Amino acid sequence: xAIKINKAPxxxxxxxxxxxxxxxxxxxxxxxxxxxxxxxxxxxAKSAPSEIIRRLHLGAGDELLENGLVWMCLSCxxxxxxxxxxxxxxxxxxxxxxxxxxxxxxxxxxxxxxxxRMFLANVxxxxxxYDLSMIAGYKLGSGSFLDDTEKFPAMLKxxxxxxxxxxxxDKKIVKRIFDRAKQGQGKKK
Amino acid sequence: xxxAYYPGCSSHSTASDMHESATAVARALGIDxxxxxxxxxxxxxxxxxxxxxxxASLPAANMLLAKQMGLDTVVTCAACYNRMKVTNHEVYSSPxxxxxxxxxxxxPYDGSVAVRHIVEVLLGDVGLEKxxxxxxxxxxxxxxxxxxxxxxxxxxxxxxxDDAENPTILDRLVDAMGGESIDWPGKVDCCGGGLNLTRTDxxxxxxxxxxxxxxxxxxxxxxxACPMCQASLDLRQKDMQKQSGRRxxxxxxxxxxxxxxxxxxxxxxxxxxRLMVAPTxxxxxxxxxx
Numbered sequence: 497x498a499i500k501i502n503k504a505p506x507x508x509x510x511x512x513x514x515x516x517x518x519x520x521x522x523x524x525x526x527x528x529x530x531x532x533x534x535x536x537x538x539x540x541a542k543s544a545p546s547e548i549i550r551r552l553h554l555g556a557g558d559e560l561l562e563n564g565l566v567w568m569c570l571s572c573x574x575x576x577x578x579x580x581x582x583x584x585x586x587x588x589x590x591x592x593x594x595x596x597x598x599x600x601x602x603x604x605x606x607x608x609x610x611x612x613r614m615f616l617a618n619v620x621x622x623x624x625x626y627d628l629s630m631i632a633g634y635k636l637g638s639g640s641f642l643d644d645t646e647k648f649p650a651m652l653k654x655x656x657x658x659x660x661x662x663x664x665x666d667k668k669i670v671k672r673i674f675d676r677a678k679q680g681q682g683k684k685k
Numbered sequence: 686x687x688x689a690y691y692p693g694c695s696s697h698s699t700a701s702d703m704h705e706s707a708t709a710v711a712r713a714l715g716i717d718x719x720x721x722x723x724x725x726x727x728x729x730x731x732x733x734x735x736x737x738x739x740x741a742s743l744p745a746a747n748m749l750l751a752k753q754m755g756l757d758t759v760v761t762c763a764a765c766y767n768r769m770k771v772t773n774h775e776v777y778s779s780p781x782x783x784x785x786x787x788x789x790x791x792x793p794y795d796g797s798v799a800v801r802h803i804v805e806v807l808l809g810d811v812g813l814e815k816x817x818x819x820x821x822x823x824x825x826x827x828x829x830x831x832x833x834x835x836x837x838x839x840x841x842x843x844x845x846x847d848d849a850e851n852p853t854i855l856d857r858l859v860d861a862m863g864g865e866s867i868d869w870p871g872k873v874d875c876c877g878g879g880l881n882l883t884r885t886d887x888x889x890x891x892x893x894x895x896x897x898x899x900x901x902x903x904x905x906x907x908x909x910a911c912p913m914c915q916a917s918l919d920l921r922q923k924d925m926q927k928q929s930g931r932r933x934x935x936x937x938x939x940x941x942x943x944x945x946x947x948x949x950x951x952x953x954x955x956x957x958x959r960l961m962v963a964p965t966x967x968x969x970x971x972x973x974x975x
Contacts, residue, residue, distance in 0.1 A: 573839035656699050
């Protein structure tokens with residue numbers, strides 16, 4: 497994949513902050529592309545792990561946060577598993593996701609941030625995941641009501657989806673964790 | 686054999702069958718699984734995609750409870766297993782993360798609780814010899830594709846589960862049950878589970894190609910040890926048919942369900958009725974042990 501640069505980018509781009517957040521040394525990458533060869537979503541995401549790293553080398557800024565791989569990455573970690581330099585690319589993607597949320601970047605088709613918000617909102621309330629409420633919230637937010645609806649009756653009947661919310665978790669500690677994590681997000685990382 | 690048991694959220698929803706079969710198998714083998722009282726969600730993918738401190742603190746809260754019980758933690762869900770192991774690694778290797786997790790929990794956690802997947806306990810602590818002696822039934826040559834997915838084996842330096850590219854724990858259990866574990870190339874491929882609701886088309890394509898590979902390699906069924914893999918492969922076969930035009934009817938069973946059958950545990954206690962694709966081939970193969 498050819499990467500075109502129109503002009504010299506200002507400053508150093510996202511690379512230093514991504515390295516700090518992920519604890520990864522991106523200079524170790526020599527573009528062997530084993531990561532990209534094994535990436536299951538490089539096709540639909542129209543990007544690849546080695547390309548993201550190269551873009552960061554070349555001074556990419558906030559525009560990189562709208563790259564398809566940022567939210568389509570499955571965290572399968574095949575890239576990390578096969579990297580001869582043991583670069584934890586999954587941690588790089590997680591850092592880009594955190595930055596994308598912080599800066600309110602555009603997200604591609606399929607709204608992972610919305611899904612994550614719904615999932616975590618239920619965990620915060622019940623201390624455990626509540627699939628029915630989480631899915632309803634995601635469908636309301638994304639307007640995808642009709643997808644998969646034919647599966648719900650069978651899943652309910654077979655006990656693969658609970659009607660009632662979960663109980664039994666220590667909700668106090670879960671709430672404390674969410675509150676503290678949120679406070680931490682305000683601070684400099 | 687006594688362990689702190691962390692069932693995970695899916696044990697009450699999509700993976701109720703794994704929970705049922707794992708606890709039934711444990712009972713039959715004299716393994717004491719003591720459920721961690723007050724356990725909460727590990728945060729799963731949603732937490733680690735959002736915030737590093739949140740992602741480490743949620744699993745740490747549960748491991749702290751296990752630590753107070755003085756027992757190793759046993760997990761059935763591969764995602765919970767992964768999050769707990771990664772948390773231990775992060776807390777252990779980064780003093781900064783350890784300090785922030787301690788702040789979130791209100792007490793320190795040092796990353797020292799041993800976390801094990803149920804299949805590691807079955808193979809390592811119970812052992813093939815005792816399992817073979819306990820089986821009353823056999824799979825009589827059933828051809829089984831063992832599918833491990835991502836979360837058990839990667840990152841391997843952290844999970845240390847069997848082998849990174851060619852794990853054989855499930856294969857060895859299948860062979861011990863009288864089945865035939867087949868050689869196939871899809872063992873550690875990704876099912877796409879993380880995009881289940883957001884990009885279903887990608888999940889259908891990735892999971893479909895895994896079933897295709899298993900089928901072409903001669904499998905009668907696929908055995909799994911991860912609730913996400915099971916859901917993607919079992920629940921979406923009609924979608925795969927729609928996308929590719931090919932017919933799909935591949936049973937996707939949990940390793941604990943197969944073990945339960947061979948231990949003579951009634952089907953109903955193993956949640957076999959909850960599977961979307963009926964495990965007909967599995968049940969047909971089952972016979973009294975020779």
